[in-house]
Amino acid sequence: MTKPTLAQPTPVLGSRILAVGGSRGSELVPNDDIVGPINSSDEWIQQRTGIRTRARAATGVTIKDLAVDAANDALDKAGLTGSDLDAVLVSTVTHFEQTPSLATIVTDAIGATPAPAYDVSAACAGYCYGIAQADALVRAGTAENVLVIGVEKMSDFIDPTDRTISFLLGDGAGAAVVGRSDTPGIGPTVWGSDGSQSSVIYQTHSWLDYRREELGEPVPETPETAEEVSQMTTPTLRQLGPTVFKWVISSMPNIARRAVDAAGLQLEDIDVFIPHQANMRITDQLLKLIKFREDIVVGRDIADTGNTSAASIPLATERLLREGQAKGGDIALQIGFGAGLAYAAQVVVLP
Amino acid sequence: MAHSEEDILAGLAEIVNDETGLPADAVQKDKSFTDDLDIDSLSMMTIVTLAEEKFEVRIPDEEVKNLNTVGDAVSFIAQAQA
Ligand SMILES: CC(C)(COP(=O)(O)OP(=O)(O)OC[C@H]1O[C@@H](n2cnc3c(N)ncnc32)[C@H](O)[C@@H]1OP(=O)(O)O)[C@@H](O)C(=O)NCCC(=O)NCCS
Numbered sequence: 061m062t063k064p065t066l067a068q069p070t071p072v073l074g075s076r077i078l079a080v081g082g083s084r085g086s087e088l089v090p091n092d093d094i095v096g097p098i099n100s101s102d103e104w105i106q107q108r109t110g111i112r113t114r115a116r117a118a119t120g121v122t123i124k125d126l127a128v129d130a131a132n133d134a135l136d137k138a139g140l141t142g143s144d145l146d147a148v149l150v151s152t153v154t155h156f157e158q159t160p161s162l163a164t165i166v167t168d169a170i171g172a173t174p175a176p177a178y179d180v181s182a183a184c185a186g187y188c189y190g191i192a193q194a195d196a197l198v199r200a201g202t203a204e205n206v207l208v209i210g211v212e213k214m215s216d217f218i219d220p221t222d223r224t225i226s227f228l229l230g231d232g233a234g235a236a237v238v239g240r241s242d243t244p245g246i247g248p249t250v251w252g253s254d255g256s257q258s259s260v261i262y263q264t265h266s267w268l269d270y271r272r273e274e275l276g277e278p279v280p281e282t283p284e285t286a287e288e289v290s291q292m293t294t295p296t297l298r299q300l301g302p303t304v305f306k307w308v309i310s311s312m313p314n315i316a317r318r319a320v321d322a323a324g325l326q327l328e329d330i331d332v333f334i335p336h337q338a339n340m341r342i343t344d345q346l347l348k349l350i351k352f353r354e355d356i357v358v359g360r361d362i363a364d365t366g367n368t369s370a371a372s373i374p375l376a377t378e379r380l381l382r383e384g385q386a387k388g389g390d391i392a393l394q395i396g397f398g399a400g401l402a403y404a405a406q407v408v409v410l411p
Numbered sequence: 412m413a414h415s416e417e418d419i420l421a422g423l424a425e426i427v428n429d430e431t432g433l434p435a436d437a438v439q440k441d442k443s444f445t446d447d448l449d450i451d452s453l454s455m456m457t458i459v460t461l462a463e464e465k466f467e468v469r470i471p472d473e474e475v476k477n478l479n480t481v482g483d484a485v486s487f488i489a490q491a492q493a
Contacts, residue, residue: 108453303472306456310463341453 069201075194076245077411078140078205078237081133082378083126084365085115085215085231098223105227110340114230114366116215123155123213123233127166130233130374131209135170137411138205138237142171145237146203149193150179151186151210151370153399154217166209183261184336184398185251186210186370187234191394192249192404194238209235210370219296225261226297228339230366234374247323250315251404257307261299261399270295299399308342308397312405313349316395319405325391328353332380332392332410337362337372346395357386369398377410386410413492414466419485426461430454440482448481468492 090113091102105111117126127150135141148170150163163177182189187210194206211233218226238246273293312335320327333356335343340362347358359376368375373394380386388411395405414422424438433448444450450458455478459470462484468491470478478484 108451300472302452302456302475305453306460306472309457310460339453345457 071201072199072240074241074244074246075198075238076241077191077408078239079134079137079411080234080236080374080377080381081130081135081137082234082371082375083129083133083232084368084375085117085121085126085213087116087118088113088364089116091227094220094227097221098227100223100227108339108341109228110343110360110363111228111366113364114228115232115364115368117213117231123152123162123211123216124165124169126213126231126233126371127162127209127211127235128169130211130235130371131166131170131207133378134207134235134237138239140205140237142167142175144205145170145172145175145207147194147197147206148172148175148177149190149206149208150177151182151190151208152179152212153181153183153186153369154212154214155179156216162211163209170207172207182370182396182402182404183400184338184367184369184372185396185400185402185404187236187373188249188394188396188404188406189251189402191236191238191246191406191408192251194236195246195249195406198238198240205237205239207235207237209233210372210374212369212371214367214369217297219292221292222296222298224301225299228367229297230368232365232368232371232375234371234378236374236377245409247319247325247407249404249406250319250322251402252315253400253402255400257401258399260303260307260401261297263295264292264298265295267295305339305342307401308338309345309349312346312395312397312403315403315405316346316350316393319395319407320393323407325407327351329391330356330393330407331390332357332359332386334359334373334376334380334392334394336396336398337365337367337376338398339367357390370396381410414489416485416489419466419488420481422465423458423462423481423484423488426458426465430457430461438481440480440485442481443479444481444484445479462488466492
Protein backbone atom coordinates (compact mmCIF):
# COMPACT_ATOMS: atom_id res chain seq x y z
CA MET A 61 0.00 0.00 0.00
CA THR A 62 1.47 3.39 -0.97
CA LYS A 63 1.67 6.15 1.63
CA PRO A 64 -0.90 8.90 1.11
CA THR A 65 0.34 12.35 -0.02
CA LEU A 66 -0.22 15.26 2.35
CA ALA A 67 -2.37 18.16 1.25
CA GLN A 68 -0.84 21.67 1.31
CA PRO A 69 -2.37 25.12 1.05
CA THR A 70 -2.12 26.68 -2.39
CA PRO A 71 0.64 29.28 -2.54
CA VAL A 72 -0.31 32.76 -3.74
CA LEU A 73 1.72 35.01 -5.98
CA GLY A 74 2.28 38.01 -3.78
CA SER A 75 1.68 39.77 -0.51
CA ARG A 76 1.57 43.44 0.35
CA ILE A 77 1.17 45.79 3.26
CA LEU A 78 -2.51 46.76 3.32
CA ALA A 79 -2.21 49.45 6.01
CA VAL A 80 0.12 50.83 8.66
CA GLY A 81 -1.04 52.21 12.00
CA GLY A 82 0.73 53.71 14.98
CA SER A 83 0.49 54.84 18.57
CA ARG A 84 3.13 56.93 20.32
CA GLY A 85 3.57 57.53 24.02
CA SER A 86 1.61 60.74 24.72
CA GLU A 87 4.29 62.53 26.77
CA LEU A 88 6.94 64.18 24.60
CA VAL A 89 9.81 64.41 27.06
CA PRO A 90 12.32 67.14 26.11
CA ASN A 91 16.07 66.65 26.50
CA ASP A 92 16.19 69.17 29.35
CA ASP A 93 14.01 66.89 31.48
CA ILE A 94 16.45 63.96 31.38
CA VAL A 95 19.95 65.49 31.26
CA GLY A 96 20.39 65.94 35.02
CA PRO A 97 21.30 62.39 36.09
CA ILE A 98 23.60 61.84 33.07
CA ASN A 99 25.42 65.20 33.15
CA SER A 100 24.49 65.91 29.54
CA SER A 101 22.82 68.80 27.74
CA ASP A 102 20.08 69.52 25.22
CA GLU A 103 22.75 70.78 22.82
CA TRP A 104 24.91 67.62 23.11
CA ILE A 105 21.98 65.27 22.58
CA GLN A 106 20.67 67.22 19.56
CA GLN A 107 24.12 67.40 17.98
CA ARG A 108 24.93 63.69 18.50
CA THR A 109 21.54 62.16 17.85
CA GLY A 110 19.09 64.67 16.32
CA ILE A 111 16.64 63.90 19.15
CA ARG A 112 14.62 66.85 20.57
CA THR A 113 12.02 64.87 22.48
CA ARG A 114 11.23 61.20 23.05
CA ALA A 115 7.69 59.86 23.32
CA ARG A 116 6.97 58.18 26.64
CA ALA A 117 3.76 56.54 27.72
CA ALA A 118 1.63 58.34 30.30
CA THR A 119 1.34 56.79 33.76
CA GLY A 120 -0.88 53.73 33.66
CA VAL A 121 -0.52 53.13 29.92
CA THR A 122 0.87 49.64 29.34
CA ILE A 123 2.72 48.02 26.48
CA LYS A 124 -0.50 46.16 25.69
CA ASP A 125 -2.41 49.46 25.42
CA LEU A 126 0.14 50.84 22.94
CA ALA A 127 0.04 47.65 20.86
CA VAL A 128 -3.77 47.47 20.82
CA ASP A 129 -4.05 51.14 19.77
CA ALA A 130 -1.65 50.68 16.87
CA ALA A 131 -3.33 47.43 15.84
CA ASN A 132 -6.80 49.01 15.78
CA ASP A 133 -5.46 51.97 13.79
CA ALA A 134 -3.98 49.62 11.17
CA LEU A 135 -7.14 47.45 11.03
CA ASP A 136 -9.35 50.56 10.58
CA LYS A 137 -7.19 51.83 7.74
CA ALA A 138 -7.26 48.39 6.08
CA GLY A 139 -11.04 48.22 6.46
CA LEU A 140 -10.70 44.97 8.40
CA THR A 141 -11.56 43.75 11.88
CA GLY A 142 -9.76 41.42 14.25
CA SER A 143 -11.80 38.46 13.04
CA ASP A 144 -10.26 38.84 9.56
CA LEU A 145 -6.80 38.04 10.92
CA ASP A 146 -5.21 34.63 10.49
CA ALA A 147 -2.07 35.32 12.53
CA VAL A 148 -0.67 38.00 14.84
CA LEU A 149 3.07 38.57 15.36
CA VAL A 150 4.37 40.97 17.99
CA SER A 151 8.00 42.09 17.92
CA THR A 152 9.17 43.41 21.26
CA VAL A 153 11.90 43.22 23.89
CA THR A 154 9.95 44.99 26.63
CA HIS A 155 7.13 42.59 27.47
CA PHE A 156 8.09 41.65 31.00
CA GLU A 157 6.49 38.26 31.21
CA GLN A 158 8.23 35.13 29.98
CA THR A 159 4.83 33.75 29.16
CA PRO A 160 2.14 34.10 27.91
CA SER A 161 3.27 36.08 24.90
CA LEU A 162 2.11 39.66 24.40
CA ALA A 163 0.79 38.57 21.02
CA THR A 164 -1.86 36.29 22.53
CA ILE A 165 -3.08 39.04 24.85
CA VAL A 166 -3.25 41.65 22.10
CA THR A 167 -4.93 39.17 19.75
CA ASP A 168 -7.71 38.67 22.24
CA ALA A 169 -8.06 42.41 22.93
CA ILE A 170 -8.58 43.21 19.25
CA GLY A 171 -11.13 40.44 18.69
CA ALA A 172 -8.82 38.20 16.69
CA THR A 173 -9.01 35.11 18.92
CA PRO A 174 -8.42 32.24 18.00
CA ALA A 175 -5.78 33.48 15.52
CA PRO A 176 -2.34 31.98 16.15
CA ALA A 177 -0.20 34.54 17.95
CA TYR A 178 3.44 34.71 18.98
CA ASP A 179 6.19 37.16 19.92
CA VAL A 180 9.35 37.77 17.93
CA SER A 181 12.57 38.83 19.68
CA ALA A 182 14.85 40.63 17.25
CA ALA A 183 15.17 44.02 18.98
CA CYS A 184 15.41 46.92 16.54
CA ALA A 185 15.24 44.54 13.56
CA GLY A 186 12.01 43.04 14.93
CA TYR A 187 9.51 44.79 12.67
CA CYS A 188 11.36 43.78 9.49
CA TYR A 189 11.64 40.22 10.83
CA GLY A 190 7.87 40.28 11.39
CA ILE A 191 7.21 41.55 7.87
CA ALA A 192 9.47 38.79 6.49
CA GLN A 193 7.45 36.15 8.34
CA ALA A 194 4.09 37.66 7.42
CA ASP A 195 5.10 37.78 3.76
CA ALA A 196 6.12 34.11 3.90
CA LEU A 197 2.92 33.03 5.70
CA VAL A 198 0.72 34.81 3.17
CA ARG A 199 2.57 33.63 0.08
CA ALA A 200 2.70 30.04 1.33
CA GLY A 201 -1.07 30.17 1.66
CA THR A 202 -0.84 29.53 5.42
CA ALA A 203 -2.60 32.80 6.25
CA GLU A 204 -4.61 35.37 4.32
CA ASN A 205 -4.20 38.39 6.60
CA VAL A 206 -1.38 38.73 9.11
CA LEU A 207 -0.96 41.53 11.64
CA VAL A 208 2.60 42.54 12.49
CA ILE A 209 3.14 44.80 15.49
CA GLY A 210 6.41 46.35 16.65
CA VAL A 211 5.97 47.67 20.16
CA GLU A 212 8.23 48.84 22.97
CA LYS A 213 7.71 50.50 26.27
CA MET A 214 11.40 51.25 26.73
CA SER A 215 10.61 53.48 29.73
CA ASP A 216 9.94 50.27 31.71
CA PHE A 217 13.46 49.03 30.95
CA ILE A 218 15.80 52.03 30.97
CA ASP A 219 18.07 53.46 33.64
CA PRO A 220 17.86 57.26 34.05
CA THR A 221 21.53 57.35 35.14
CA ASP A 222 22.77 55.54 32.01
CA ARG A 223 24.66 57.62 29.43
CA THR A 224 25.00 54.90 26.78
CA ILE A 225 21.50 54.32 25.44
CA SER A 226 18.62 55.13 27.78
CA PHE A 227 18.36 58.82 26.78
CA LEU A 228 17.70 57.81 23.16
CA LEU A 229 14.73 55.61 23.87
CA GLY A 230 10.99 56.17 23.58
CA ASP A 231 7.69 54.30 23.84
CA GLY A 232 5.38 53.42 20.98
CA ALA A 233 3.82 50.83 18.73
CA GLY A 234 3.51 50.49 14.98
CA ALA A 235 1.41 47.90 13.20
CA ALA A 236 1.00 46.64 9.65
CA VAL A 237 -1.61 44.38 8.11
CA VAL A 238 -0.12 42.12 5.46
CA GLY A 239 -2.47 40.47 2.97
CA ARG A 240 -2.64 38.90 -0.48
CA SER A 241 -1.71 40.77 -3.61
CA ASP A 242 -1.79 40.01 -7.34
CA THR A 243 1.55 41.74 -7.75
CA PRO A 244 4.36 41.38 -5.19
CA GLY A 245 4.33 44.25 -2.67
CA ILE A 246 7.06 42.92 -0.38
CA GLY A 247 10.48 42.09 -1.78
CA PRO A 248 12.74 39.28 -0.53
CA THR A 249 14.16 39.97 2.93
CA VAL A 250 17.93 40.18 3.34
CA TRP A 251 18.49 39.35 6.99
CA GLY A 252 20.94 37.89 9.44
CA SER A 253 22.54 38.01 12.84
CA ASP A 254 25.94 37.91 14.53
CA GLY A 255 25.81 36.55 18.06
CA SER A 256 29.56 36.99 18.44
CA GLN A 257 28.65 40.65 18.98
CA SER A 258 25.90 39.97 21.50
CA SER A 259 27.63 42.10 24.14
CA VAL A 260 27.58 45.26 22.02
CA ILE A 261 23.97 46.05 22.96
CA TYR A 262 23.13 44.12 26.09
CA GLN A 263 21.18 43.61 29.28
CA THR A 264 23.34 44.32 32.35
CA HIS A 265 22.52 40.95 33.99
CA SER A 266 19.99 38.22 33.42
CA TRP A 267 16.67 37.93 35.25
CA LEU A 268 17.96 34.63 36.61
CA ASP A 269 20.98 36.41 38.15
CA TYR A 270 18.63 39.01 39.56
CA ARG A 271 16.47 36.35 41.13
CA ARG A 272 19.54 34.63 42.61
CA GLU A 273 20.62 37.98 44.02
CA GLU A 274 17.24 38.43 45.65
CA LEU A 275 17.60 34.96 47.15
CA GLY A 276 21.10 35.81 48.40
CA GLU A 277 22.91 33.43 46.07
CA PRO A 278 26.23 34.55 44.53
CA VAL A 279 25.82 36.11 41.11
CA PRO A 280 28.37 35.38 38.39
CA GLU A 281 29.59 38.63 36.85
CA THR A 282 31.00 38.99 33.37
CA PRO A 283 34.03 41.28 33.28
CA GLU A 284 32.81 43.52 30.50
CA THR A 285 29.50 44.27 32.14
CA ALA A 286 30.52 44.44 35.79
CA GLU A 287 31.70 48.05 35.77
CA GLU A 288 28.65 49.14 33.82
CA VAL A 289 26.13 47.90 36.34
CA SER A 290 24.52 50.96 37.81
CA GLN A 291 22.76 51.57 41.09
CA MET A 292 19.82 49.86 39.49
CA THR A 293 19.39 46.37 40.89
CA THR A 294 17.00 45.24 38.20
CA PRO A 295 18.45 44.33 34.82
CA THR A 296 18.61 47.24 32.39
CA LEU A 297 20.05 48.12 29.01
CA ARG A 298 23.51 49.23 27.88
CA GLN A 299 25.37 49.58 24.58
CA LEU A 300 28.79 50.36 23.19
CA GLY A 301 27.50 53.32 21.17
CA PRO A 302 30.49 54.03 18.93
CA THR A 303 30.87 50.30 18.15
CA VAL A 304 27.23 50.06 17.16
CA PHE A 305 27.57 53.18 15.02
CA LYS A 306 30.53 51.72 13.19
CA TRP A 307 28.89 48.34 12.67
CA VAL A 308 25.83 49.99 11.15
CA ILE A 309 27.63 52.30 8.76
CA SER A 310 30.15 49.68 7.69
CA SER A 311 27.75 46.79 7.07
CA MET A 312 24.20 48.07 6.55
CA PRO A 313 24.76 49.92 3.23
CA ASN A 314 25.58 46.58 1.64
CA ILE A 315 22.55 44.86 3.20
CA ALA A 316 20.38 47.72 1.93
CA ARG A 317 21.76 47.40 -1.61
CA ARG A 318 21.28 43.62 -1.53
CA ALA A 319 17.62 44.04 -0.55
CA VAL A 320 17.09 46.36 -3.52
CA ASP A 321 18.88 43.93 -5.78
CA ALA A 322 16.89 40.96 -4.43
CA ALA A 323 13.68 42.80 -5.32
CA GLY A 324 14.96 43.13 -8.87
CA LEU A 325 15.14 46.92 -8.60
CA GLN A 326 17.78 49.63 -8.96
CA LEU A 327 18.58 52.19 -6.25
CA GLU A 328 16.94 54.85 -8.46
CA ASP A 329 13.64 52.99 -8.11
CA ILE A 330 13.51 53.62 -4.37
CA ASP A 331 11.25 56.57 -3.47
CA VAL A 332 11.38 56.35 0.32
CA PHE A 333 14.07 55.26 2.78
CA ILE A 334 12.86 54.15 6.22
CA PRO A 335 15.77 53.06 8.41
CA HIS A 336 15.39 52.04 12.04
CA GLN A 337 15.28 55.32 13.98
CA ALA A 338 18.46 54.72 15.99
CA ASN A 339 20.17 58.07 15.70
CA MET A 340 19.74 60.85 13.12
CA ARG A 341 23.51 60.77 12.55
CA ILE A 342 23.26 57.10 11.54
CA THR A 343 20.42 57.92 9.14
CA ASP A 344 22.42 60.76 7.57
CA GLN A 345 25.51 58.60 7.22
CA LEU A 346 23.54 55.74 5.64
CA LEU A 347 22.04 58.20 3.15
CA LYS A 348 25.48 59.44 2.24
CA LEU A 349 26.91 55.95 1.81
CA ILE A 350 24.04 54.24 -0.01
CA LYS A 351 23.61 57.03 -2.58
CA PHE A 352 19.91 57.06 -3.32
CA ARG A 353 18.15 59.34 -5.78
CA GLU A 354 18.49 63.06 -4.92
CA ASP A 355 14.77 63.44 -4.12
CA ILE A 356 14.55 60.43 -1.79
CA VAL A 357 12.04 60.86 1.05
CA VAL A 358 13.51 59.84 4.43
CA GLY A 359 11.87 58.71 7.68
CA ARG A 360 13.02 61.08 10.45
CA ASP A 361 10.48 60.39 13.17
CA ILE A 362 13.29 60.05 15.74
CA ALA A 363 13.52 63.81 16.26
CA ASP A 364 10.27 63.81 18.24
CA THR A 365 9.62 60.16 19.08
CA GLY A 366 13.13 58.98 19.98
CA ASN A 367 14.33 55.46 19.28
CA THR A 368 11.41 53.08 19.87
CA SER A 369 13.31 49.94 18.82
CA ALA A 370 10.94 47.47 17.12
CA ALA A 371 8.28 50.19 16.75
CA SER A 372 10.43 52.78 15.03
CA ILE A 373 10.10 51.74 11.38
CA PRO A 374 6.30 51.38 11.31
CA LEU A 375 5.95 54.61 13.29
CA ALA A 376 8.18 56.46 10.84
CA THR A 377 6.15 54.94 7.99
CA GLU A 378 2.86 55.94 9.59
CA ARG A 379 4.10 59.51 9.95
CA LEU A 380 5.37 59.84 6.36
CA LEU A 381 2.00 58.66 5.06
CA ARG A 382 -0.04 60.77 7.46
CA GLU A 383 1.93 63.94 6.72
CA GLY A 384 1.78 63.32 2.97
CA GLN A 385 5.56 63.13 2.50
CA ALA A 386 5.07 59.63 1.09
CA LYS A 387 2.01 58.18 -0.62
CA GLY A 388 0.42 54.85 -1.39
CA GLY A 389 2.24 53.05 -4.20
CA ASP A 390 5.63 54.57 -3.36
CA ILE A 391 8.47 52.07 -3.24
CA ALA A 392 10.21 52.07 0.13
CA LEU A 393 13.35 50.43 1.45
CA GLN A 394 13.12 49.61 5.16
CA ILE A 395 16.02 48.36 7.24
CA GLY A 396 16.20 47.41 10.91
CA PHE A 397 19.36 46.72 12.93
CA GLY A 398 20.22 46.36 16.59
CA ALA A 399 20.88 44.05 19.52
CA GLY A 400 21.89 40.56 18.52
CA LEU A 401 23.38 41.98 16.47
CA ALA A 402 20.41 41.26 14.21
CA TYR A 403 19.35 43.00 11.02
CA ALA A 404 16.79 42.76 8.21
CA ALA A 405 15.99 44.80 5.12
CA GLN A 406 13.30 44.58 2.48
CA VAL A 407 11.70 46.67 -0.23
CA VAL A 408 7.98 47.26 0.25
CA VAL A 409 5.25 49.05 -1.67
CA LEU A 410 3.63 51.56 0.68
CA PRO A 411 -0.12 51.17 1.27
CA MET B 412 49.71 47.08 -2.78
CA ALA B 413 51.07 49.07 0.18
CA HIS B 414 50.36 52.78 0.27
CA SER B 415 53.12 55.25 1.16
CA GLU B 416 52.65 57.52 4.18
CA GLU B 417 52.07 60.43 1.77
CA ASP B 418 49.33 58.49 0.01
CA ILE B 419 47.71 57.63 3.32
CA LEU B 420 47.80 61.26 4.47
CA ALA B 421 46.29 62.43 1.20
CA GLY B 422 43.62 59.71 1.34
CA LEU B 423 42.75 60.57 4.95
CA ALA B 424 42.55 64.26 4.07
CA GLU B 425 40.05 63.41 1.35
CA ILE B 426 37.94 61.36 3.74
CA VAL B 427 38.03 64.10 6.40
CA ASN B 428 37.10 66.70 3.80
CA ASP B 429 34.14 64.63 2.68
CA GLU B 430 32.92 64.02 6.24
CA THR B 431 33.49 67.49 7.74
CA GLY B 432 33.98 69.94 4.87
CA LEU B 433 37.40 70.93 6.23
CA PRO B 434 39.86 71.80 3.43
CA ALA B 435 42.15 68.86 2.74
CA ASP B 436 45.30 70.92 3.41
CA ALA B 437 44.11 71.52 7.00
CA VAL B 438 44.65 67.81 7.62
CA GLN B 439 48.30 67.70 8.72
CA LYS B 440 50.10 65.00 10.70
CA ASP B 441 50.48 67.14 13.84
CA LYS B 442 46.78 68.02 14.01
CA SER B 443 44.62 66.52 16.73
CA PHE B 444 41.32 65.11 15.43
CA THR B 445 39.34 66.47 18.36
CA ASP B 446 41.14 69.65 19.44
CA ASP B 447 42.32 71.01 16.09
CA LEU B 448 39.87 69.53 13.59
CA ASP B 449 36.81 69.51 15.90
CA ILE B 450 35.85 65.96 14.91
CA ASP B 451 33.47 64.25 17.36
CA SER B 452 33.50 60.55 18.09
CA LEU B 453 30.76 59.65 15.60
CA SER B 454 32.55 61.50 12.79
CA MET B 455 35.73 59.78 13.90
CA MET B 456 34.02 56.37 13.57
CA THR B 457 32.93 57.33 10.06
CA ILE B 458 36.44 58.37 9.11
CA VAL B 459 37.83 55.12 10.54
CA THR B 460 35.28 53.04 8.63
CA LEU B 461 36.02 54.78 5.34
CA ALA B 462 39.78 54.52 5.94
CA GLU B 463 39.44 50.78 6.57
CA GLU B 464 37.74 50.38 3.21
CA LYS B 465 40.10 52.65 1.35
CA PHE B 466 43.37 51.19 2.68
CA GLU B 467 42.07 47.64 3.23
CA VAL B 468 43.13 47.48 6.86
CA ARG B 469 41.29 46.77 10.11
CA ILE B 470 41.30 49.42 12.83
CA PRO B 471 39.87 47.82 16.00
CA ASP B 472 37.43 49.95 18.01
CA GLU B 473 39.76 49.82 21.04
CA GLU B 474 42.49 51.34 18.90
CA VAL B 475 40.46 54.36 17.83
CA LYS B 476 40.89 56.20 21.12
CA ASN B 477 44.69 56.00 20.70
CA LEU B 478 44.53 57.80 17.37
CA ASN B 479 44.81 61.34 18.73
CA THR B 480 46.53 63.02 15.82
CA VAL B 481 46.33 62.58 12.08
CA GLY B 482 49.94 61.33 12.28
CA ASP B 483 48.86 58.57 14.72
CA ALA B 484 46.30 57.39 12.17
CA VAL B 485 48.78 57.54 9.29
CA SER B 486 51.34 55.44 11.18
CA PHE B 487 48.74 52.95 12.36
CA ILE B 488 47.44 52.41 8.84
CA ALA B 489 50.96 52.22 7.38
CA GLN B 490 51.85 49.48 9.87
CA ALA B 491 48.56 47.65 9.63
CA GLN B 492 48.88 47.21 5.87
CA ALA B 493 52.46 45.97 6.11
C1 LIG C 1 25.24 56.74 22.19
C2 LIG C 1 25.92 57.79 21.37
C3 LIG C 1 25.00 58.98 21.14
C4 LIG C 1 27.14 58.27 22.15
O1 LIG C 1 27.79 59.29 21.42
P1 LIG C 1 29.36 59.20 21.17
O2 LIG C 1 29.74 60.46 20.54
O3 LIG C 1 29.64 57.94 20.42
O4 LIG C 1 29.91 59.08 22.64
P2 LIG C 1 31.28 58.44 23.18
O5 LIG C 1 30.94 57.29 24.02
O6 LIG C 1 32.26 58.25 22.08
O7 LIG C 1 31.80 59.62 24.08
C5 LIG C 1 32.27 60.85 23.54
C6 LIG C 1 32.19 61.91 24.61
O8 LIG C 1 30.83 62.21 24.94
C7 LIG C 1 30.58 62.00 26.32
N1 LIG C 1 29.27 61.39 26.46
C8 LIG C 1 28.94 60.08 26.25
N2 LIG C 1 27.61 59.91 26.43
C9 LIG C 1 27.12 61.13 26.78
C10 LIG C 1 25.82 61.60 27.10
N3 LIG C 1 24.75 60.78 27.11
N4 LIG C 1 25.67 62.91 27.37
C11 LIG C 1 26.73 63.75 27.37
N5 LIG C 1 27.99 63.35 27.09
C12 LIG C 1 28.16 62.05 26.80
C13 LIG C 1 31.68 61.08 26.78
O9 LIG C 1 31.93 61.27 28.15
C14 LIG C 1 32.84 61.52 25.93
O10 LIG C 1 33.40 62.71 26.48
P3 LIG C 1 34.97 63.00 26.38
O11 LIG C 1 35.28 63.10 24.92
O12 LIG C 1 35.09 64.28 27.10
O13 LIG C 1 35.61 61.84 27.03
C15 LIG C 1 26.36 57.24 20.01
O14 LIG C 1 27.47 56.41 20.14
C16 LIG C 1 25.28 56.52 19.28
O15 LIG C 1 24.14 56.93 19.19
N6 LIG C 1 25.66 55.42 18.64
C17 LIG C 1 24.75 54.70 17.80
C18 LIG C 1 24.15 53.55 18.51
C19 LIG C 1 22.67 53.48 18.40
O16 LIG C 1 22.00 54.33 17.84
N7 LIG C 1 22.12 52.43 18.96
C20 LIG C 1 20.72 52.24 19.02
C21 LIG C 1 20.40 50.80 19.06
S1 LIG C 1 20.30 50.17 17.43
